[in-house]
Amino acid sequence: MDGDANHIKTILSQGEAENGIFRKRSQTTVKLKNDAVVLTEIEEALDRLNGGSFGYCTECGAPLDILRLSHDPTISCCLSCKDKATAKKD
Numbered sequence: 666m667d668g669d670a671n672h673i674k675t676i677l678s679q680g681e682a683e684n685g686i687f688r689k690r691s692q693t694t695v696k697l698k699n700d701a702v703v704l705t706e707i708e709e710a711l712d713r714l715n716g717g718s719f720g721y722c723t724e725c726g727a728p729l730d731i732l733r734l735s736h737d738p739t740i741s742c743c744l745s746c747k748d749k750a751t752a753k754k755d
Contacts, residue, residue: 706739713741722746 713719720729724746733740742750 703739706741709741710739724750 710719713721713723720731720734721727722729722743723741725743727743727745729740729743733744
């Protein structure tokens with residue numbers, strides 16, 4: 666266990682250039698996760714398009730605002746339902 670702690674201390678005490686490598690890896694990991702989320706949203710939007718429900722709120726069935734859809738075709742719920750979901754999280 667002491668060897669592991671010393672190894673971690675050594676890694677953490679290395680110069681800024683090496684720490685920059687870890688930051689870049691971390692940023693790449695975050696970007697890949699974000700890309701995976703976006704890909705999932707696109708696939709879900711395509712499923713709604715193929716299923717005939719594209720352009721309608723997945724929660725209440727209300728038509729989605731065309732301006733919102735033109736800005737982001739992956740949106741799946743109306744502002745009212747989005748606000749309700751946000752309120753539940755708080």
